[in-house]
Every structure is written in structure tokens, then in C-alpha cells.
Amino acid sequence: MDAAPSGSGAGGIPRLPELDSTAGFLADGYEFGRRRFTQLGTDAFRTRLMGRPVTVIFGAAASRRFGDGRHFSRERALPSTVQHLLQDVGSVQTLQDGAHHHRKSLFIEVLQPAQLARLKDRFAEEWWEVRARADGSPISVPDASAVALTRAALAWCGLPVHHVDTARLSRYLVSMFENAARVGPAHWQARARRRRTERWAREAIELVRSGGLRVAEDAPVAVLAGHADAPQPGDAGGRPLPVDVAAVELLNLLRPIVAVSRFLAFTALALIEHPEWRVPVREDGHGGDRGRVRWFVDEVRRTAPFFPVVGGTARTPFDWHGGRIEAGDWVMLDLWATNHDPRIWEDPDRFDPDRFAGWSGDPDTLIPQGGGFLEEDHRCPGEGATIALMSEFATSFATAQVEVPEQDFSVDLRRFPAIPADRVRVAFPS
Numbered sequence: 112m113d114a115a116p117s118g119s120g121a122g123g124i125p126r127l128p129e130l131d132s133t134a135g136f137l138a139d140g141y142e143f144g145r146r147r148f149t150q151l152g153t154d155a156f157r158t159r160l161m162g163r164p165v166t167v168i169f170g171a172a173a174s175r176r177f178g179d180g181r182h183f184s185r186e187r188a189l190p191s192t193v194q195h196l197l198q199d200v201g202s203v204q205t206l207q208d209g210a211h212h213h214r215k216s217l218f219i220e221v222l223q224p225a226q227l228a229r230l231k232d233r234f235a236e237e238w239w240e241v242r243a244r245a246d247g248s249p250i251s252v253p254d255a256s257a258v259a260l261t262r263a264a265l266a267w268c269g270l271p272v273h274h275v276d277t278a279r280l281s282r283y284l285v286s287m288f289e290n291a292a293r294v295g296p297a298h299w300q301a302r303a304r305r306r307r308t309e310r311w312a313r314e315a316i317e318l319v320r321s322g323g324l325r326v327a328e329d330a331p332v333a334v335l336a337g338h339a340d341a342p343q344p345g346d347a348g349g350r351p352l353p354v355d356v357a358a359v360e361l362l363n364l365l366r367p368i369v370a371v372s373r374f375l376a377f378t379a380l381a382l383i384e385h386p387e388w389r390v391p392v393r394e395d396g397h398g399g400d401r402g403r404v405r406w407f408v409d410e411v412r413r414t415a416p417f418f419p420v421v422g423g424t425a426r427t428p429f430d431w432h433g434g435r436i437e438a439g440d441w442v443m444l445d446l447w448a449t450n451h452d453p454r455i456w457e458d459p460d461r462f463d464p465d466r467f468a469g470w471s472g473d474p475d476t477l478i479p480q481g482g483g484f485l486e487e488d489h490r491c492p493g494e495g496a497t498i499a500l501m502s503e504f505a506t507s508f509a510t511a512q513v514e515v516p517e518q519d520f521s522v523d524l525r526r527f528p529a530i531p532a533d534r535v536r537v538a539f540p541s
């Protein structure tokens with residue numbers, strides 16, 4: 112990239128010299144924003160992506176502003192191809208204000224700590240099974256754990272695991288987040304798989320509603336099936352969610368739980384590359400997800416490439432870094448650059464879980480799953496679940512005897528989402 116900005120855009124926010132930065136985004140991948148923030152010495156810049164004007168921002172203050180529940184919606188925040196494979200139409204992410212609040216409370220309810228303990232315990236059992244079935248042969252951590260997570264997520268939701276082809280469902284759920292950023296045949300195949308999975312999810316919701324499938328009252332699928340829509344102006348609301356919306360939200364529980372497999376790949380890799388962390392992780396990990404196991408997991412979340420950015424549309428005009436953001440402007444919060452911001456994280460490229468001993472705890476500094484407020488905005492409600500699953504996995508991995516075949520651990524940061532080249536293959540000798 113040519114480092115010289117071609118003027119300041121509107122106000123004090125520099126504009127990149129090239130007409131459109133899509134090629135630069137694809138060439139630099141996760142590092143796209145970070146390189147430009149550093150070279151220009153700025154917290155924000157303007158450019159175009161896919162022909163559309165965008166302002167890219169980063170840092171803790173940007174995260175707070177982006178997620179304060181007042182300044183941004185997620186309307187037109189992502190290209191529609193990405194949105195269809197991830198959160199999808201009618202989901203919590205497409206809502207605002209009261210309707211969002213109401214729907215978000217559903218996710219917060221089903222993901223509360225008591226529920227997470229069940230999810231974590233079930234995952235521990237399923238991961239044990241996967242390891243036992245491999246019988247000492249090498250397995251890929253992300254691929255094998257995706258199956259264990261699919262089975263754990265189904266059981267946790269209250270759905271019968273034995274009636275489902277879990278290997279296939281796992282492949283379908285994985286293909287949604289693996290292909291969201293792609294175009295062409297892989298993307299279209301993932302869309303077709305998504306439609307089939309939505310059909311299955313609609314049937315599951317209908318079965319629960321009709322009583323054809325009996326589930327515990329507090330099982331996530333029962334809470335979801337019984338959840339009523341928010342009241343609308345002139346309408347008391349209170350009707351169950353339309354079945355297609357409930358099905359989309361069921362997938363918004365299952366798919367991201369399976370996506371944690373990506374973080375598990377980087378958890379395993381970190382324990383392989385930093386074996387001195389095996390003892391602290393297993394010592395503290397047997398007690399849950401606090402202490403050094405939590406530092407380790409948070410350092411993996413900070414450094415592992417998953418979502419590079421989140422997009423939003425400004426709802427109201429405001430001044431930012433000497434420039435002006437107008438209502439309707441497309442803005443991207445750079446998660447990767449914030450998680451590597453040298454003003455927050457000393458020597459940000461170094462893997463160092465001990466840095467969390469002195470961390471302020473400011474939730475807008477560590478934002479691999481989005482920033483801002485959980486209840487008022489779109490911050491991921493699955494952070495607790497992610498941390499619980501990663502802690503469980505890290506403890507089990509640090510306790511096990513592990514053989515690591517020769518392989519390529521390099522990570523291509525131009526690929527979304529990125530993954531080590533040989534998909535972290537390990538064996539657990541019996």
C-alpha cells in the first residue's frame with residue numbers, strides 16, 4: 112500500500128489513496144486495517160470496499176462507541192451473502208432497541224452459567240469418545256472437535272442426538288462459517304446445506320411445540336420454542352416466534368458452538384508451541400475456568416484469527432477523531448487490530464497469557480467476539496460458553512499424553528477464517 116493518504120476525507124479522518132481497497136483487503140487479510148492504522152498513525156480511515164464507502168475504526172474507545180446500543184445498527188452491516196450463512200434474516204442480530212433487547216434476553220437466559228456447566232460436561236464426554244474412537248491414530252483438532260461440539264450442542268439444547276446424523280450436521284454447520292466469506296461454488300453449496308439444515312431445525316421446533324418431542328422445560332430448545340415475540344406498537348405481541356425465525360435462532364445456538372472448534376485448534380497449537388503452559392493450565396483448569404487457565408484461554412482468544420471485523424450502519428451523526436460520521440454511513444470496527452493494539456497490549460504479537468495478571472478487565476480491550484455492551488448492543492452472548500468450552504478442552508489437552516506428527520502449523524492470514532495449514536493433527540496414544 113502507498114502510505115500517503117490522499118487528503119483527509121471529510122474532516123480529520125484520512126482517506127486511503129486507492130479508489131477501492133477490496134484488493135488490499137484480500138491481499139492483507141486480517142492485517143488490512145492494522146497495517147494502515149500503523150502506517151497512517153490514525154485510529155480511523157476512510158476507503159471503499161466492494162465499491163461501497165466505509166470508515167474503518169479500531170481501539171477501545173471505538174469499540175465502546177460501536178457497541179453502546181445507540182450509535183450503530185447491524186443493518187446492511189455485512190454483505191448479504193455473508194449474512195445468510197451466519198446470523199441470517201430475522202435473527203437477533205438484525206433487530207434493534209426493544210425488539211433486540213427482548214430477543215437478546217432469550218440468548219442470555221439459555222447461556223447463563225448453570226446451563227453452561229451442562230454444555231461443558233457434555234462436551235467433555237463427547238471429546239473423550241472422539242479420542243477413544245480414534246484409538247491412537249492422529250485426528251485433526253478442529254475437525255474432530257467439531258463433531259464432539261455438534262453432539263454436545265444438540266444434547267445441551269434438548270434434542271435427541273441418536274436420531275440425527277451428527278457427522279453430517281457437523282459438516283453442514285462448519286460449512287456455514289467456513290464459506291461465509293467465499294464466493295462461487297463452495298459458497299453456493301454451503302447455502303444449499305444451510306437451507307436443508309433450516310428445514311431440519313423448523314421440524315425440530317414444530318415437534319417441540321406440538322409435544323411430539325418432550326424436552327425439559329428449561330432446555331434451550333424448549334425456551335426458544337416457547338419464546339414470545341416482543342410487543343409492537345398497536346399490538347400486545349406475545350405470540351410465539353414464527354417457526355422460521357425460531358429455526359434461525361436454533362442455528363444461532365448450534366452453529367457458533369461448533370465454531371468454537373476453530374478456537375480449540377488454536378488452543379491445541381498454543382499448548383504445543385508453549386509446553387510450559389501445560390502445568391499451569393491443568394493445575395487451575397481442574398477447578399473451572401478461572402486463574403491461569405483463563406489467562407491462557409483469553410490469550411488464545413486475543414491472538415487467534417476468527418472474525419477480523421464487525422460491520423455496522425450509523426444510526427445518528429456524530430463527530431469522531433476530528434471527522435464526521437453521518438447517519439447511514441457504513442463503519443467497520445476492526446476486532447483484530449484492537450486485539451493487537453500496542454496501546455493496550457504490550458508487544459501484541461507475543462503469546463503471553465501472563466499479561467492478563469495485570470489486565471484492566473475493560474471489556475472493550477479484548478474483543479474477539481465483538482465489543483460494547485452485552486444487553487444493550489450486539490456483543491456476542493456466547494463468550495461465557497466459548498470460555499467454558501475452551502477451558503475444558505485446554506485442561507484435557509494439557510493433562511493428556513499427546514503425540515504431534517510432523518506438519519505445517521503456518522497460518523495464512525489472508526484466509527477467512529484462518530486455520531493452521533495441516534489443521535492441527537495430534538494423536539492420543541491409548
Ligand code: HEM
Nearest residue numbers: 203204364367368370371417418421480481489491493496
Ligand atoms: C468461536 C467463538 C465465537 C466467536 C468468535 C463469536 C463472534 C461473534 C461476533 C464477532 C459477533 C457479532 C458482534 C457484533 O455484531 O457486534 C457475535 C454475535 C453473536 N454470537 Fe457469537 N461468537 C462465538 C461464539 C458464540 C457462541 C458459543 C454463541 C451461542 C451459543 C454465540 C452466539 C451469538 C449470537 C446469538 C450473536 C448475535 C448477538 C446480537 O446480535 O445481539 N456466539 N459473535
